[in-house]
Amino acid sequence: MxxxxxxxxxxxxxxxxxxxxxxxxxxxxxxxxxxxxxxxxxxxxxxxxxxxxxxxxxxxxxxxxxxxxxxxxxxxxxxxxxxxxxxxxxxxxxxxxxxxxxxxxxxxxxxxxxxxxxxxxxxxxxxxxxxxxxxxxxxxxxxxxxxxxxxxxxxxxxxxxxxLISENYAILNQSDDQARMNNLMSYIRENYKHKIKLLDLAKVADMTENSFCRYFKQRTGKTPVQFINELRIAHACFQLRNKPMPLKEICYDSGFNNFVSFHKTFKSITGTTPTQFRE
CATH class of the missing domain: 2.60.120.280 (Regulatory protein AraC)
Incomplete structure (x- = not known):
């Protein structure tokens, strides 16, 4: 890549x-x-x-x-x-x-x-x-x-x-698949507010699911689930800062299926609850 x-x-x-x-x-x-x-x-x-x-x-x-x-x-x-x-x-x-x-x-x-x-x-x-x-x-x-x-x-x-970058991050040698990562980023950007299946991402990358998971972790330092959740939480933070939307509406607008998962993921990534963040 x-x-x-x-x-x-x-x-x-x-x-x-x-x-x-x-x-x-x-x-x-x-x-x-x-x-x-x-x-x-x-x-x-x-x-x-x-x-x-x-x-x-x-x-x-x-x-x-x-x-x-x-x-x-x-x-x-x-x-x-x-x-x-x-x-x-x-x-x-x-x-x-x-x-x-x-x-x-x-x-x-x-x-x-x-x-x-x-x-x-x-x-x-x-x-x-x-x-x-x-x-x-x-x-x-x-x-x-x-x-x-x-x-x-x-x-x-x-x-x-x-x-910004963790101490363990290492710059990898680049290879010859210029389009793959950008295709993945575009797909995630367009679909992160909805359910994204690992199989769908693997198809975009034209890889098996196992190969894709290894590949994605090498390139980003994160699993696909971690990456997508962090993008969803970043979107939720934007909504909390700028819009008087109810928390549950922000939860679903950010791509989470239930409020418990949203609350738990939000706190694990930001270190605070959505309510505390808004305040």
């Missing part, structure tokens, strides 16, 4: 890449790239799949994804009815910025330490104070743009980021 390697477009005028996304058109594919990815969410919410972790995100969050770690961004379907449903600043850069000696300057020791520790990814929950720093990276030119990025990276450790 190849998890698609994406080539981030390069510019001869800059040592890193940057853009502002106002619509979720670049992210919904299971992929990896050579560059470190840094995303700041100004507007929008959803779920990010990264290595062996599934994590809900919302406005005010910042996420750093290490190089060569497969990931997939799933923005919530219930997007506001506006012309620009999301607003995300996206930055891609190589760890050494294309030069092995680039970060050896003493003044950049903090940036160097941050990047050395970033191999498990980072998640900053309350990062709204970083918005202006991200915007400066977009708007500045020449050396000021590069200095703005260094200033931003230097600031990240003070925001108390948490790790």
């Amino acid at each position: 190849i998890i698609k390697q994406l080539a981030v477009p390069k510019s001869g005028d800059h040592s890193f890449q940057f853009r502002q996304d106002l619509y979720p058109r670049h992210q919904s594919i299971w992929h990896y790239h050579d560059e470190i990815e840094l995303i700041h969410v100004i507007r929008g919410s959803g779920t990010v799949f990264i290595g062996d972790r599934i994590k809900g995100f919302q406005a005010g969050n910042t996420v750093m994804i290490p190089s060569h770690v497969p990931h997939y961004w799933l923005f919530d379907e219930d997007l506001p009815g506006e012309e620009d449903p999301i607003d995300c600043i996206v930055i891609h850069f190589l760890k050494d910025f294309g030069s092995s000696n680039f970060l050896k300057a003493p003044e950049l020791s903090g940036v160097r330490t941050l990047l050395d520790r970033s191999t498990r990814g980072m998640f900053i929950e309350d990062a709204e104070r970083l918005t202006e720093r991200f915007k400066a990276v977009l708007s500045n030119t020449g050396l000021e743009k590069l200095f703005s990025l260094f200033s931003l990276l230097q600031r990240l450790p003070a925001e108390e980021p948490s790790y």
Whole structure:
């Protein structure tokens, strides 16, 4: 299976890449790239799949994804009815910025330490104070743009980021089945609110059930049931944060057949009950 390697477009005028996304058109594919990815969410919410972790995100969050770690961004379907449903600043850069000696300057020791520790990814929950720093990276030119990025990276450790990927996660060698994982992700995304049979997933992957289970656990670090349940709970968390729906309605809308199972799974994944989470 190849998890698609994406080539981030390069510019001869800059040592890193940057853009502002106002619509979720670049992210919904299971992929990896050579560059470190840094995303700041100004507007929008959803779920990010990264290595062996599934994590809900919302406005005010910042996420750093290490190089060569497969990931997939799933923005919530219930997007506001506006012309620009999301607003995300996206930055891609190589760890050494294309030069092995680039970060050896003493003044950049903090940036160097941050990047050395970033191999498990980072998640900053309350990062709204970083918005202006991200915007400066977009708007500045020449050396000021590069200095703005260094200033931003230097600031990240003070925001108390948490790790995303488990210590046991290992990046696997990629092989030659690019479509398989994306077909699976698309199928799960379209059907997680309904009952998904293991046999159906195995058919999508064109494998036997036993082979599929081994394959999926290798690629995601989770069993299919764990993966689907975490996606369902991420959806439930979105509903609890944003909609005054009764808990039982959220339970069924998230793909669970009974409230007891929903409550138990929710607490095991989030560490709290749905009621406590809403409060």
